[in-house]
Amino acid sequence: MPPSRPALINLLIRIPQLGGKIRAIHDAWLRHRIDTYWRTDHNKARQLFEKNKPHLNDVQQCVLTDLNECGIAQVHFDELFADRRLWDELSPQVDRWSKSDAIRENERRYLEGYYREAKWKEYIMMMTQEEGETFSIGSPLLQLGLQPVILDIVNSYFGMQAKLFHLDVWKTIPLSCDGPLTGSQRWHRDPEDLKLVKVFLYLSDVDQAAGPLHYIRYSRRGDEYGNFWPQKLPYGRVVPSDEVEKKIPRTDWTICSAPAGTFVFVDTTGLHMGGRASKNQRLFATWGFASQGMIWPRCFKLDSLIVPQGLPAAARYALFD
Numbered sequence: 001m002p003p004s005r006p007a008l009i010n011l012l013i014r015i016p017q018l019g020g021k022i023r024a025i026h027d028a029w030l031r032h033r034i035d036t037y038w039r040t041d042h043n044k045a046r047q048l049f050e051k052n053k054p055h056l057n058d059v060q061q062c063v064l065t066d067l068n069e070c071g072i073a074q075v076h077f078d079e080l081f082a083d084r085r086l087w088d089e090l091s092p093q094v095d096r097w098s099k100s101d102a103i104r105e106n107e108r109r110y111l112e113g114y115y116r117e118a119k120w121k122e123y124i125m126m127m128t129q130e131e132g133e134t135f136s137i138g139s140p141l142l143q144l145g146l147q148p149v150i151l152d153i154v155n156s157y158f159g160m161q162a163k164l165f166h167l168d169v170w171k172t173i174p175l176s177c178d179g180p181l182t183g184s185q186r187w188h189r190d191p192e193d194l195k196l197v198k199v200f201l202y203l204s205d206v207d208q209a210a211g212p213l214h215y216i217r218y219s220r221r222g223d224e225y226g227n228f229w230p231q232k233l234p235y236g237r238v239v240p241s242d243e244v245e246k247k248i249p250r251t252d253w254t255i256c257s258a259p260a261g262t263f264v265f266v267d268t269t270g271l272h273m274g275g276r277a278s279k280n281q282r283l284f285a286t287w288g289f290a291s292q293g294m295i296w297p298r299c300f301k302l303d304s305l306i307v308p309q310g311l312p313a314a315a316r317y318a319l320f321d
């Protein structure tokens with residue numbers, strides 16, 4: 001999806017010769033706007049956060065400390081949640097989808113040769129069929145991502161109420177061949193905002209052969225590696241191949257090989273990649289959080305804009321406000 005631009009700008013950037021300049025000016029404006037948003041102390045999201053400041057338990061506090069310190073944290077579902085109710089609601093749905101004829105057929109097609117045409121994220125089967133997929137508030141995937149135990153960590157990291165901009169379930173298809181790396185298999189920084197949190201919940205065991213997420217600790221803006229291939233907002237940044245391997249010591253890499261049930265909280269404005277699965281499948285749920293000032297449009301829709309009664313303030317802000 002491209003950055004959010006008014007319809008008129010979208011039209012103007014198509015003009016030959018002039019379009020590039022208009023795009024550059026609008027990009028600079030988007031950068032200015034997002035910088036200003038994060039610098040403003042009195043935006044509504046900060047005020048709401050201060051008013052409803054969450055009290056984190058020890059486990060949440062540990063996650064937040066790691067996230068603040070290095071940009072990534074891992075914790076097991078059973079440490080965060082008192083019971084498995086939400087897991088038990090999501091699992092069968094994901095199971096049905098992942099074993100459905102349509103998905104099996106797509107995997108077969110990919111492995112039988114479609115991978116040779118791969119340009120982007122063809123190695124991933126995505127549960128949401130298209131950008132702008134419609135969710136109902138009762139969807140187990142949406143419900144899980146909006147739980148206070150998760151939102152409280154995300155909002156504490158932002159220091160303001162966050163917006164949910166993306167949610168999905170991804171299944172990575174393993175393939176052992178030396179074809180070119182595409183999409184997020186390449187080291188990159190995400191483009192949506194100056195600070196982001198992606199939450200991944202592993203629904204299968206993820207070992208080295210399943211293409212785990214790799215992350216460079218201390219690689220956000222202002223961190224030790226923050227100036228290495230920085231984000232070029234309103235776009236992210238893809239690192240030329242082998243550069244990370246040459247320039248960043250392995251001691252500062254986190255490789256998220258972990259059992260099913262593991263949550264990864266990660267600021268993906270830092271350097272990361274994943275999905276280089278060679279032998280094993282990888283199945284996970286993913287939720288993306290950004291600030292209200294984010295530069296890219298939200299990737300999903302709601303089937304109703306009526307705010308359900310009793311929805312906690314943080315969930316309400318993440319979805320509606």
Ligand SMILES: O=C(O)CCC(=O)C(=O)O
Pocket residue numbers: 184190198212213214268272273274275286
């Ligand atoms: O597949 C992966 O582990 C990487 C995903 C990624 O880059 C992202 O969600 O931003």
Ligand SMILES: [Fe+2]
Pocket residue numbers: 184188189190268272
């Ligand atoms: Fe990414």
